[in-house]
Amino acid sequence: MxxxxxxxxxxxxxxxxxxxxxxxxxxxxxxxxxxxxxxxxxxxxxxxxxxxxxxxxxxxxxxxxxxxxxxxxxxxxxxxxxxxxxxxxxxxxxxxxxxxxxxxxxxxxxxxxxxxxxxxxSQPPPAINGDLIDALAQGGVDVEAIRDELETARGHLLAITSRLIPDRGAVQKYRDAIESIHRCGEQIGKVVDADIAEGIVESQEPSGVPLTWFTPERLEKLRALGILDRFQVRLR
CATH class of the missing domain: 1.20.58 (Methane Monooxygenase Hydroxylase; Chain G, domain 1)
Structure with missing residues:
Protein backbone atom coordinates (compact mmCIF):
# COMPACT_ATOMS: atom_id res chain seq x y z
CA MET A 1 0.00 0.00 0.00
CA SER A 122 -66.09 31.97 39.43
CA GLN A 123 -69.26 34.05 39.82
CA PRO A 124 -71.37 32.66 42.68
CA PRO A 125 -74.36 30.51 41.70
CA PRO A 126 -77.89 31.37 42.89
CA ALA A 127 -78.11 31.02 46.66
CA ILE A 128 -80.26 28.10 47.77
CA ASN A 129 -80.77 27.43 51.47
CA GLY A 130 -79.96 23.75 51.83
CA ASP A 131 -80.86 23.83 55.52
CA LEU A 132 -84.30 25.09 54.58
CA ILE A 133 -84.81 22.20 52.17
CA ASP A 134 -83.77 19.75 54.88
CA ALA A 135 -86.05 21.45 57.39
CA LEU A 136 -88.98 21.35 54.98
CA ALA A 137 -88.35 17.66 54.34
CA GLN A 138 -88.17 16.95 58.07
CA GLY A 139 -91.32 18.98 58.53
CA GLY A 140 -93.16 16.73 56.12
CA VAL A 141 -93.11 18.92 53.01
CA ASP A 142 -92.44 16.94 49.82
CA VAL A 143 -89.30 18.54 48.41
CA GLU A 144 -87.47 15.43 47.20
CA ALA A 145 -87.90 16.27 43.52
CA ILE A 146 -86.47 19.73 44.16
CA ARG A 147 -83.62 18.30 46.21
CA ASP A 148 -82.76 15.78 43.47
CA GLU A 149 -82.77 18.46 40.77
CA LEU A 150 -80.64 20.76 42.91
CA GLU A 151 -78.04 18.08 43.67
CA THR A 152 -77.89 17.10 39.99
CA ALA A 153 -77.43 20.71 38.90
CA ARG A 154 -74.73 21.32 41.49
CA GLY A 155 -72.92 18.17 40.39
CA HIS A 156 -72.99 19.31 36.77
CA LEU A 157 -71.81 22.76 37.79
CA LEU A 158 -68.88 21.33 39.74
CA ALA A 159 -67.82 19.16 36.81
CA ILE A 160 -67.97 22.10 34.41
CA THR A 161 -66.22 24.67 36.59
CA SER A 162 -63.41 22.30 37.61
CA ARG A 163 -62.00 22.35 34.07
CA LEU A 164 -59.15 24.77 33.38
CA ILE A 165 -60.55 25.52 29.92
CA PRO A 166 -64.03 24.84 28.53
CA ASP A 167 -64.71 21.91 26.25
CA ARG A 168 -67.32 21.92 23.51
CA GLY A 169 -70.74 22.98 24.80
CA ALA A 170 -69.40 23.98 28.23
CA VAL A 171 -70.89 27.47 28.16
CA GLN A 172 -74.39 26.18 27.46
CA LYS A 173 -73.99 23.42 30.06
CA TYR A 174 -72.93 26.02 32.62
CA ARG A 175 -75.90 28.22 31.81
CA ASP A 176 -78.25 25.23 32.00
CA ALA A 177 -76.89 24.27 35.43
CA ILE A 178 -77.26 27.83 36.73
CA GLU A 179 -80.79 28.02 35.36
CA SER A 180 -81.65 24.69 37.00
CA ILE A 181 -80.43 25.94 40.38
CA HIS A 182 -82.39 29.16 39.93
CA ARG A 183 -85.48 27.13 39.03
CA CYS A 184 -85.10 25.10 42.23
CA GLY A 185 -85.17 28.31 44.24
CA GLU A 186 -88.36 29.37 42.49
CA GLN A 187 -89.94 25.97 43.11
CA ILE A 188 -89.19 26.18 46.82
CA GLY A 189 -90.87 29.58 46.88
CA LYS A 190 -93.93 28.07 45.20
CA VAL A 191 -94.08 25.16 47.64
CA VAL A 192 -93.97 27.35 50.72
CA ASP A 193 -93.72 31.10 51.21
CA ALA A 194 -90.92 32.68 53.22
CA ASP A 195 -93.05 33.29 56.31
CA ILE A 196 -94.19 29.67 56.61
CA ALA A 197 -90.71 28.39 55.77
CA GLU A 198 -89.26 30.46 58.60
CA GLY A 199 -91.82 29.05 61.02
CA ILE A 200 -91.09 25.47 59.95
CA VAL A 201 -87.36 26.00 60.46
CA GLU A 202 -87.80 27.66 63.86
CA SER A 203 -90.21 24.95 65.01
CA GLN A 204 -87.39 22.42 64.70
CA GLU A 205 -85.14 24.41 67.02
CA PRO A 206 -85.08 23.43 70.71
CA SER A 207 -86.91 26.63 71.62
CA GLY A 208 -89.61 26.04 68.97
CA VAL A 209 -92.00 28.81 67.93
CA PRO A 210 -94.46 30.55 70.25
CA LEU A 211 -98.07 29.46 70.10
CA THR A 212 -99.03 32.96 69.02
CA TRP A 213 -97.25 32.33 65.72
CA PHE A 214 -100.04 29.97 64.68
CA THR A 215 -102.50 32.49 63.32
CA PRO A 216 -105.58 31.30 61.39
CA GLU A 217 -103.94 32.26 58.11
CA ARG A 218 -100.77 30.33 58.92
CA LEU A 219 -102.74 27.33 60.14
CA GLU A 220 -104.57 27.26 56.82
CA LYS A 221 -101.30 27.31 54.90
CA LEU A 222 -99.89 24.49 57.03
CA ARG A 223 -103.08 22.52 56.48
CA ALA A 224 -102.77 23.05 52.72
CA LEU A 225 -99.25 21.66 52.87
CA GLY A 226 -100.59 18.61 54.72
CA ILE A 227 -98.22 19.02 57.65
CA LEU A 228 -100.41 20.66 60.29
CA ASP A 229 -100.65 17.48 62.34
CA ARG A 230 -96.86 17.31 62.63
CA PHE A 231 -96.82 20.29 65.00
CA GLN A 232 -97.15 19.67 68.72
CA VAL A 233 -97.76 21.97 71.67
CA ARG A 234 -95.32 21.62 74.53
CA LEU A 235 -96.01 23.08 77.96
CA ARG A 236 -93.12 24.61 79.86
Missing part, protein backbone atom coordinates in the same frame (compact mmCIF):
# COMPACT_ATOMS: atom_id res chain seq x y z
CA UNK A 2 1.43 3.33 -1.05
CA UNK A 3 1.46 6.44 1.08
CA UNK A 4 -0.93 8.12 -1.34
CA UNK A 5 -3.49 5.31 -1.12
CA UNK A 6 -3.19 5.31 2.65
CA UNK A 7 -3.90 9.05 2.76
CA UNK A 8 -6.87 8.60 0.43
CA UNK A 9 -8.26 5.84 2.64
CA UNK A 10 -7.87 8.01 5.73
CA UNK A 11 -9.64 10.89 4.00
CA UNK A 12 -12.47 8.58 2.97
CA UNK A 13 -12.81 7.33 6.54
CA UNK A 14 -12.81 10.92 7.81
CA UNK A 15 -15.52 11.87 5.32
CA UNK A 16 -17.66 8.92 6.41
CA UNK A 17 -17.16 9.79 10.07
CA UNK A 18 -18.02 13.41 9.37
CA UNK A 19 -21.15 12.39 7.47
CA UNK A 20 -22.20 10.12 10.33
CA UNK A 21 -21.70 12.97 12.78
CA UNK A 22 -23.76 15.34 10.64
CA UNK A 23 -26.52 12.74 10.36
CA UNK A 24 -26.56 12.28 14.13
CA UNK A 25 -26.65 16.04 14.70
CA UNK A 26 -29.45 16.55 12.19
CA UNK A 27 -31.38 13.59 13.60
CA UNK A 28 -31.10 15.13 17.05
CA UNK A 29 -32.31 18.48 15.72
CA UNK A 30 -35.29 16.83 14.05
CA UNK A 31 -36.11 14.95 17.25
CA UNK A 32 -35.94 18.15 19.31
CA UNK A 33 -38.19 20.09 16.94
CA UNK A 34 -40.66 17.21 16.72
CA UNK A 35 -40.76 16.95 20.51
CA UNK A 36 -41.47 20.68 20.79
CA UNK A 37 -44.14 20.48 18.10
CA UNK A 38 -46.02 17.59 19.71
CA UNK A 39 -47.51 19.44 22.74
CA UNK A 40 -48.78 22.33 20.63
CA UNK A 41 -50.23 19.99 18.00
CA UNK A 42 -52.00 18.05 20.74
CA UNK A 43 -53.24 21.08 22.67
CA UNK A 44 -54.29 23.48 19.91
CA UNK A 45 -57.50 21.62 18.89
CA UNK A 46 -58.77 21.81 22.49
CA UNK A 47 -57.70 25.45 22.75
CA UNK A 48 -59.52 26.28 19.52
CA UNK A 49 -62.69 24.70 20.93
CA UNK A 50 -62.20 26.63 24.17
CA UNK A 51 -61.77 29.83 22.18
CA UNK A 52 -65.05 29.26 20.35
CA UNK A 53 -66.73 28.74 23.73
CA UNK A 54 -65.42 31.90 25.40
CA UNK A 55 -66.34 33.80 22.24
CA UNK A 56 -69.96 33.30 23.37
CA UNK A 57 -69.29 35.28 26.54
CA UNK A 58 -69.44 39.03 26.92
CA UNK A 59 -65.71 39.52 26.34
CA UNK A 60 -63.61 41.23 23.70
CA UNK A 61 -61.58 38.78 21.65
CA UNK A 62 -58.30 40.01 20.18
CA UNK A 63 -58.76 40.88 16.52
CA UNK A 64 -58.38 37.86 14.25
CA UNK A 65 -57.77 35.49 17.15
CA UNK A 66 -60.09 32.76 15.85
CA UNK A 67 -58.60 32.93 12.36
CA UNK A 68 -55.06 32.93 13.79
CA UNK A 69 -55.79 29.81 15.82
CA UNK A 70 -56.87 27.86 12.75
CA UNK A 71 -53.89 29.09 10.74
CA UNK A 72 -51.38 28.18 13.45
CA UNK A 73 -52.83 24.69 13.76
CA UNK A 74 -52.66 24.18 9.99
CA UNK A 75 -49.12 25.56 9.89
CA UNK A 76 -47.95 23.21 12.64
CA UNK A 77 -49.39 20.19 10.88
CA UNK A 78 -47.66 21.23 7.67
CA UNK A 79 -44.36 21.76 9.49
CA UNK A 80 -44.61 18.36 11.20
CA UNK A 81 -45.06 16.73 7.80
CA UNK A 82 -42.25 18.80 6.28
CA UNK A 83 -39.53 18.14 8.86
CA UNK A 84 -38.70 14.56 7.81
CA UNK A 85 -38.20 15.71 4.21
CA UNK A 86 -35.64 18.43 4.95
CA UNK A 87 -32.16 17.73 3.61
CA UNK A 88 -29.16 17.22 5.83
CA UNK A 89 -27.60 20.49 4.69
CA UNK A 90 -30.81 22.51 4.74
CA UNK A 91 -30.93 25.44 7.17
CA UNK A 92 -33.30 24.85 10.09
CA UNK A 93 -33.46 28.44 11.33
CA UNK A 94 -36.84 29.08 9.71
CA UNK A 95 -38.28 25.84 11.10
CA UNK A 96 -36.97 26.68 14.57
CA UNK A 97 -38.50 30.16 14.40
CA UNK A 98 -41.86 28.71 13.35
CA UNK A 99 -41.76 26.33 16.30
CA UNK A 100 -40.89 29.15 18.72
CA UNK A 101 -43.70 31.27 17.32
CA UNK A 102 -46.18 28.40 17.67
CA UNK A 103 -45.11 27.76 21.27
CA UNK A 104 -45.55 31.43 22.13
CA UNK A 105 -48.95 31.59 20.46
CA UNK A 106 -50.13 28.42 22.22
CA UNK A 107 -49.07 29.77 25.62
CA UNK A 108 -50.81 33.09 25.00
CA UNK A 109 -53.99 31.40 23.76
CA UNK A 110 -54.06 29.06 26.76
CA UNK A 111 -53.64 31.97 29.16
CA UNK A 112 -56.40 33.94 27.45
CA UNK A 113 -59.06 31.22 27.33
CA UNK A 114 -58.22 29.89 30.80
CA UNK A 115 -58.31 33.34 32.37
CA UNK A 116 -61.55 34.28 30.63
CA UNK A 117 -63.22 30.98 31.51
CA UNK A 118 -62.17 30.98 35.16
CA UNK A 119 -63.37 34.56 35.59
CA UNK A 120 -66.74 33.63 34.11
CA UNK A 121 -67.36 30.48 36.16
Missing amino acids: TLRSTIQDLRACADVANDEHRVKVRTGQFAELSARLAPALEELPALNIALSEVAQLDVDLPDGREQDAAQVADGLRALAAELPTLGIDQNLDLAKERVRSAEKYTNQLRAFVAGTWQTYV
Whole structure:
Protein backbone atom coordinates (compact mmCIF):
# COMPACT_ATOMS: atom_id res chain seq x y z
CA MET A 1 0.00 0.00 0.00
CA THR A 2 1.43 3.33 -1.05
CA LEU A 3 1.46 6.44 1.08
CA ARG A 4 -0.93 8.12 -1.34
CA SER A 5 -3.49 5.31 -1.12
CA THR A 6 -3.19 5.31 2.65
CA ILE A 7 -3.90 9.05 2.76
CA GLN A 8 -6.87 8.60 0.43
CA ASP A 9 -8.26 5.84 2.64
CA LEU A 10 -7.87 8.01 5.73
CA ARG A 11 -9.64 10.89 4.00
CA ALA A 12 -12.47 8.58 2.97
CA CYS A 13 -12.81 7.33 6.54
CA ALA A 14 -12.81 10.92 7.81
CA ASP A 15 -15.52 11.87 5.32
CA VAL A 16 -17.66 8.92 6.41
CA ALA A 17 -17.16 9.79 10.07
CA ASN A 18 -18.02 13.41 9.37
CA ASP A 19 -21.15 12.39 7.47
CA GLU A 20 -22.20 10.12 10.33
CA HIS A 21 -21.70 12.97 12.78
CA ARG A 22 -23.76 15.34 10.64
CA VAL A 23 -26.52 12.74 10.36
CA LYS A 24 -26.56 12.28 14.13
CA VAL A 25 -26.65 16.04 14.70
CA ARG A 26 -29.45 16.55 12.19
CA THR A 27 -31.38 13.59 13.60
CA GLY A 28 -31.10 15.13 17.05
CA GLN A 29 -32.31 18.48 15.72
CA PHE A 30 -35.29 16.83 14.05
CA ALA A 31 -36.11 14.95 17.25
CA GLU A 32 -35.94 18.15 19.31
CA LEU A 33 -38.19 20.09 16.94
CA SER A 34 -40.66 17.21 16.72
CA ALA A 35 -40.76 16.95 20.51
CA ARG A 36 -41.47 20.68 20.79
CA LEU A 37 -44.14 20.48 18.10
CA ALA A 38 -46.02 17.59 19.71
CA PRO A 39 -47.51 19.44 22.74
CA ALA A 40 -48.78 22.33 20.63
CA LEU A 41 -50.23 19.99 18.00
CA GLU A 42 -52.00 18.05 20.74
CA GLU A 43 -53.24 21.08 22.67
CA LEU A 44 -54.29 23.48 19.91
CA PRO A 45 -57.50 21.62 18.89
CA ALA A 46 -58.77 21.81 22.49
CA LEU A 47 -57.70 25.45 22.75
CA ASN A 48 -59.52 26.28 19.52
CA ILE A 49 -62.69 24.70 20.93
CA ALA A 50 -62.20 26.63 24.17
CA LEU A 51 -61.77 29.83 22.18
CA SER A 52 -65.05 29.26 20.35
CA GLU A 53 -66.73 28.74 23.73
CA VAL A 54 -65.42 31.90 25.40
CA ALA A 55 -66.34 33.80 22.24
CA GLN A 56 -69.96 33.30 23.37
CA LEU A 57 -69.29 35.28 26.54
CA ASP A 58 -69.44 39.03 26.92
CA VAL A 59 -65.71 39.52 26.34
CA ASP A 60 -63.61 41.23 23.70
CA LEU A 61 -61.58 38.78 21.65
CA PRO A 62 -58.30 40.01 20.18
CA ASP A 63 -58.76 40.88 16.52
CA GLY A 64 -58.38 37.86 14.25
CA ARG A 65 -57.77 35.49 17.15
CA GLU A 66 -60.09 32.76 15.85
CA GLN A 67 -58.60 32.93 12.36
CA ASP A 68 -55.06 32.93 13.79
CA ALA A 69 -55.79 29.81 15.82
CA ALA A 70 -56.87 27.86 12.75
CA GLN A 71 -53.89 29.09 10.74
CA VAL A 72 -51.38 28.18 13.45
CA ALA A 73 -52.83 24.69 13.76
CA ASP A 74 -52.66 24.18 9.99
CA GLY A 75 -49.12 25.56 9.89
CA LEU A 76 -47.95 23.21 12.64
CA ARG A 77 -49.39 20.19 10.88
CA ALA A 78 -47.66 21.23 7.67
CA LEU A 79 -44.36 21.76 9.49
CA ALA A 80 -44.61 18.36 11.20
CA ALA A 81 -45.06 16.73 7.80
CA GLU A 82 -42.25 18.80 6.28
CA LEU A 83 -39.53 18.14 8.86
CA PRO A 84 -38.70 14.56 7.81
CA THR A 85 -38.20 15.71 4.21
CA LEU A 86 -35.64 18.43 4.95
CA GLY A 87 -32.16 17.73 3.61
CA ILE A 88 -29.16 17.22 5.83
CA ASP A 89 -27.60 20.49 4.69
CA GLN A 90 -30.81 22.51 4.74
CA ASN A 91 -30.93 25.44 7.17
CA LEU A 92 -33.30 24.85 10.09
CA ASP A 93 -33.46 28.44 11.33
CA LEU A 94 -36.84 29.08 9.71
CA ALA A 95 -38.28 25.84 11.10
CA LYS A 96 -36.97 26.68 14.57
CA GLU A 97 -38.50 30.16 14.40
CA ARG A 98 -41.86 28.71 13.35
CA VAL A 99 -41.76 26.33 16.30
CA ARG A 100 -40.89 29.15 18.72
CA SER A 101 -43.70 31.27 17.32
CA ALA A 102 -46.18 28.40 17.67
CA GLU A 103 -45.11 27.76 21.27
CA LYS A 104 -45.55 31.43 22.13
CA TYR A 105 -48.95 31.59 20.46
CA THR A 106 -50.13 28.42 22.22
CA ASN A 107 -49.07 29.77 25.62
CA GLN A 108 -50.81 33.09 25.00
CA LEU A 109 -53.99 31.40 23.76
CA ARG A 110 -54.06 29.06 26.76
CA ALA A 111 -53.64 31.97 29.16
CA PHE A 112 -56.40 33.94 27.45
CA VAL A 113 -59.06 31.22 27.33
CA ALA A 114 -58.22 29.89 30.80
CA GLY A 115 -58.31 33.34 32.37
CA THR A 116 -61.55 34.28 30.63
CA TRP A 117 -63.22 30.98 31.51
CA GLN A 118 -62.17 30.98 35.16
CA THR A 119 -63.37 34.56 35.59
CA TYR A 120 -66.74 33.63 34.11
CA VAL A 121 -67.36 30.48 36.16
CA SER A 122 -66.09 31.97 39.43
CA GLN A 123 -69.26 34.05 39.82
CA PRO A 124 -71.37 32.66 42.68
CA PRO A 125 -74.36 30.51 41.70
CA PRO A 126 -77.89 31.37 42.89
CA ALA A 127 -78.11 31.02 46.66
CA ILE A 128 -80.26 28.10 47.77
CA ASN A 129 -80.77 27.43 51.47
CA GLY A 130 -79.96 23.75 51.83
CA ASP A 131 -80.86 23.83 55.52
CA LEU A 132 -84.30 25.09 54.58
CA ILE A 133 -84.81 22.20 52.17
CA ASP A 134 -83.77 19.75 54.88
CA ALA A 135 -86.05 21.45 57.39
CA LEU A 136 -88.98 21.35 54.98
CA ALA A 137 -88.35 17.66 54.34
CA GLN A 138 -88.17 16.95 58.07
CA GLY A 139 -91.32 18.98 58.53
CA GLY A 140 -93.16 16.73 56.12
CA VAL A 141 -93.11 18.92 53.01
CA ASP A 142 -92.44 16.94 49.82
CA VAL A 143 -89.30 18.54 48.41
CA GLU A 144 -87.47 15.43 47.20
CA ALA A 145 -87.90 16.27 43.52
CA ILE A 146 -86.47 19.73 44.16
CA ARG A 147 -83.62 18.30 46.21
CA ASP A 148 -82.76 15.78 43.47
CA GLU A 149 -82.77 18.46 40.77
CA LEU A 150 -80.64 20.76 42.91
CA GLU A 151 -78.04 18.08 43.67
CA THR A 152 -77.89 17.10 39.99
CA ALA A 153 -77.43 20.71 38.90
CA ARG A 154 -74.73 21.32 41.49
CA GLY A 155 -72.92 18.17 40.39
CA HIS A 156 -72.99 19.31 36.77
CA LEU A 157 -71.81 22.76 37.79
CA LEU A 158 -68.88 21.33 39.74
CA ALA A 159 -67.82 19.16 36.81
CA ILE A 160 -67.97 22.10 34.41
CA THR A 161 -66.22 24.67 36.59
CA SER A 162 -63.41 22.30 37.61
CA ARG A 163 -62.00 22.35 34.07
CA LEU A 164 -59.15 24.77 33.38
CA ILE A 165 -60.55 25.52 29.92
CA PRO A 166 -64.03 24.84 28.53
CA ASP A 167 -64.71 21.91 26.25
CA ARG A 168 -67.32 21.92 23.51
CA GLY A 169 -70.74 22.98 24.80
CA ALA A 170 -69.40 23.98 28.23
CA VAL A 171 -70.89 27.47 28.16
CA GLN A 172 -74.39 26.18 27.46
CA LYS A 173 -73.99 23.42 30.06
CA TYR A 174 -72.93 26.02 32.62
CA ARG A 175 -75.90 28.22 31.81
CA ASP A 176 -78.25 25.23 32.00
CA ALA A 177 -76.89 24.27 35.43
CA ILE A 178 -77.26 27.83 36.73
CA GLU A 179 -80.79 28.02 35.36
CA SER A 180 -81.65 24.69 37.00
CA ILE A 181 -80.43 25.94 40.38
CA HIS A 182 -82.39 29.16 39.93
CA ARG A 183 -85.48 27.13 39.03
CA CYS A 184 -85.10 25.10 42.23
CA GLY A 185 -85.17 28.31 44.24
CA GLU A 186 -88.36 29.37 42.49
CA GLN A 187 -89.94 25.97 43.11
CA ILE A 188 -89.19 26.18 46.82
CA GLY A 189 -90.87 29.58 46.88
CA LYS A 190 -93.93 28.07 45.20
CA VAL A 191 -94.08 25.16 47.64
CA VAL A 192 -93.97 27.35 50.72
CA ASP A 193 -93.72 31.10 51.21
CA ALA A 194 -90.92 32.68 53.22
CA ASP A 195 -93.05 33.29 56.31
CA ILE A 196 -94.19 29.67 56.61
CA ALA A 197 -90.71 28.39 55.77
CA GLU A 198 -89.26 30.46 58.60
CA GLY A 199 -91.82 29.05 61.02
CA ILE A 200 -91.09 25.47 59.95
CA VAL A 201 -87.36 26.00 60.46
CA GLU A 202 -87.80 27.66 63.86
CA SER A 203 -90.21 24.95 65.01
CA GLN A 204 -87.39 22.42 64.70
CA GLU A 205 -85.14 24.41 67.02
CA PRO A 206 -85.08 23.43 70.71
CA SER A 207 -86.91 26.63 71.62
CA GLY A 208 -89.61 26.04 68.97
CA VAL A 209 -92.00 28.81 67.93
CA PRO A 210 -94.46 30.55 70.25
CA LEU A 211 -98.07 29.46 70.10
CA THR A 212 -99.03 32.96 69.02
CA TRP A 213 -97.25 32.33 65.72
CA PHE A 214 -100.04 29.97 64.68
CA THR A 215 -102.50 32.49 63.32
CA PRO A 216 -105.58 31.30 61.39
CA GLU A 217 -103.94 32.26 58.11
CA ARG A 218 -100.77 30.33 58.92
CA LEU A 219 -102.74 27.33 60.14
CA GLU A 220 -104.57 27.26 56.82
CA LYS A 221 -101.30 27.31 54.90
CA LEU A 222 -99.89 24.49 57.03
CA ARG A 223 -103.08 22.52 56.48
CA ALA A 224 -102.77 23.05 52.72
CA LEU A 225 -99.25 21.66 52.87
CA GLY A 226 -100.59 18.61 54.72
CA ILE A 227 -98.22 19.02 57.65
CA LEU A 228 -100.41 20.66 60.29
CA ASP A 229 -100.65 17.48 62.34
CA ARG A 230 -96.86 17.31 62.63
CA PHE A 231 -96.82 20.29 65.00
CA GLN A 232 -97.15 19.67 68.72
CA VAL A 233 -97.76 21.97 71.67
CA ARG A 234 -95.32 21.62 74.53
CA LEU A 235 -96.01 23.08 77.96
CA ARG A 236 -93.12 24.61 79.86
